Amino acid sequence: MTSTGAVQVDLGDRSYPIEFRPIKEIGATLAGLHKPGKCVVVTNDVVGPLYGQIVQDSLRSAGWAPEYIELEDGEAKKTTDTYIGLVNRLLELQVDRKTPVVAVGGGVTTDIAGFAAATTMRGLPFANVPTTLLAQVDASVGGKTGVNTSHGKNLLGAFWQPFLVHVAVDALDTLSDPEYRCGLGEVVKHAVLEEKQDPSDPSKWVPSTEFFEWLEANAEAIVARDQEALKHTVRRCCEIKAAVVSQDERESGKRALLNLGHTVGHAVEAVVGYGGLRHGEAVAMGTVAETHLAVLRGCCDASVPERIASLLRKLQLPTGLEGLKTDDLVKASFMDKKREQAHITVTMPHSIGDVRLVKITPEELIPAFESLTTNAGSADAAREEDASSKGGAGNGGASNGEANGAAPPSPPSANSFASGAHQNSENFMTGRPTTRVHQPPGGASSIIFG
Known part of the structure; x- marks a missing residue:
C-alpha cells in the first residue's frame, strides 16, 4: 500500500x-x-x-x-x-x-x-x-x-x-494523454538515478534498482492510469527528488544528477523550438542518448541504454529524433546553464541507480546527438512491443482533449511522431492527426518510439 x-x-x-x-x-x-x-x-x-x-x-x-x-x-x-x-x-x-x-x-x-x-x-x-x-x-x-x-x-x-x-x-x-506521457519521461529519469540510504550507515547513499524494476513490472498499469500505481509513482518520485534536494539545495554537486537527460534534451528543445516538443519527451530521448554516450566512453554496459529505451517504449515515449543537424545541437549546448567556460557537467549513467557527473566539452556530446537517430531501433519495434503489452493510451483525460496542461489548440504544425499501438499519429501540440515534418529547424524531423 x-x-x-x-x-x-x-x-x-x-x-x-x-x-x-x-x-x-x-x-x-x-x-x-x-x-x-x-x-x-x-x-x-x-x-x-x-x-x-x-x-x-x-x-x-x-x-x-x-x-x-x-x-x-x-x-x-x-x-x-x-x-x-x-x-x-x-x-x-x-x-x-x-x-x-x-x-x-x-x-x-x-x-x-x-x-x-x-x-x-x-x-x-x-x-x-x-x-x-x-x-x-x-x-x-x-x-x-x-x-x-x-x-x-x-x-x-x-x-x-x-x-x-x-x-x-x-x-x-483531466490531463490529456500526450501531457500524461510527457510526465512519464521525468518518472523514468528519477528511476534511473534512484539511490537509497545504506542500512548499515544512513549517512551513505547506495544505488538502487527497486523503482526502475517496479516501473518495468507495472508499465501497463501506469499507462492505463491505474490509481494505486499512479499514486505510488508520484510519491516515489517526490521522495527521490526530496532526498537529493535536501542534500544539495542549489545544485553545487549532487543535485546536478537530476539533470539526467536534460543536457541533450534541452539542446533538442532549443533546436526544435520551445513548444514544438514536450519537455518530458525531450528528457526521454536525452536520457537514452546520454546513457549511450556513457557506453561509448567505456563506463556503462551496452545493455543499460537498451533497458531504459525498452521501458520508455512500454510507457509510449520517444527514444530518438531524426533530422536535426548535429552542428545546431552543439551550438545550442553552449548555452547550457551547466556550462563552466569550455566544459559542461553532464550526467553519465554507469548502471541503473549509479549516475555520475563528468565535465566534457560540447563537442564531446556529438556521439550522443548522433545516437538520437539510431540508439533504439525503429518505430516498428515500438509498435510491436506496445501491442504485445496491451499498452494503450491512458483513458483518464482522453475525453478532455487538451485539458490540464496541454498546449491550447492551434493550427496544426508539420511536426509528427511515430507512435506505438493504440495511438494515432499526432501533432506535438494539439493531438490532431497530421503528417510528417516538411521543414522544421535542421531539416525533416520525426520522433522515433523505439
Whole structure:
C-alpha cells in the first residue's frame, strides 16, 4: 500500500512538506502552514476553467481572500514578457511580503509564478499546486523557478523554495494523454538515478534498482492510469527528488544528477523550438542518448541504454529524433546553464541507480546527438512491443482533449511522431492527426518510439 503521509524536503528553516491531498483541500492545507488572509492564485487558461473556482472556493472556506490571475498556457509563453506582466499584476493587487502566491498548473505555470514570487518585493511566500504529472513528480519540488530567453531554456530564474507543495493526484484525471506521457519521461529519469540510504550507515547513499524494476513490472498499469500505481509513482518520485534536494539545495554537486537527460534534451528543445516538443519527451530521448554516450566512453554496459529505451517504449515515449543537424545541437549546448567556460557537467549513467557527473566539452556530446537517430531501433519495434503489452493510451483525460496542461489548440504544425499501438499519429501540440515534418529547424524531423 502507498503511504499517505507528507514527504518532507529538509532544508533547515526553508524546509517544507509535500502533501498528497485532493485539490479541493488546498485551502485547509495552506491554512495549516500560513495564517489565512489575502493570497493570489496564479493559474493558466487551460487549468483555470477546470480548477480555478474549486481552488478559490476551498481557499475562501478556510478563511482566505484569494485574488485570481490567469496566464496563457504553454512553453512558448514561458517568457520574460509573461513574467514582467505577472509581476506588474501582483503589484497592482497591492501584495505585501506576507501575501502568498499560490501557483496552480503545470511546470510552466509553477516556474513563472515561483520566479515572480522570488523577485517581487525581494520575495513573497509561495505554494505550488501542480496539476500535471511532470509538475507533480519534478518541476514543483526543489525551488527552481524561471523563464526561457532567446538564448536558451530557463536562463533567467532563481532558487526560491515554496513553503508547500500540494500534490493533488485527482487533478490528473483531466490531463490529456500526450501531457500524461510527457510526465512519464521525468518518472523514468528519477528511476534511473534512484539511490537509497545504506542500512548499515544512513549517512551513505547506495544505488538502487527497486523503482526502475517496479516501473518495468507495472508499465501497463501506469499507462492505463491505474490509481494505486499512479499514486505510488508520484510519491516515489517526490521522495527521490526530496532526498537529493535536501542534500544539495542549489545544485553545487549532487543535485546536478537530476539533470539526467536534460543536457541533450534541452539542446533538442532549443533546436526544435520551445513548444514544438514536450519537455518530458525531450528528457526521454536525452536520457537514452546520454546513457549511450556513457557506453561509448567505456563506463556503462551496452545493455543499460537498451533497458531504459525498452521501458520508455512500454510507457509510449520517444527514444530518438531524426533530422536535426548535429552542428545546431552543439551550438545550442553552449548555452547550457551547466556550462563552466569550455566544459559542461553532464550526467553519465554507469548502471541503473549509479549516475555520475563528468565535465566534457560540447563537442564531446556529438556521439550522443548522433545516437538520437539510431540508439533504439525503429518505430516498428515500438509498435510491436506496445501491442504485445496491451499498452494503450491512458483513458483518464482522453475525453478532455487538451485539458490540464496541454498546449491550447492551434493550427496544426508539420511536426509528427511515430507512435506505438493504440495511438494515432499526432501533432506535438494539439493531438490532431497530421503528417510528417516538411521543414522544421535542421531539416525533416520525426520522433522515433523505439
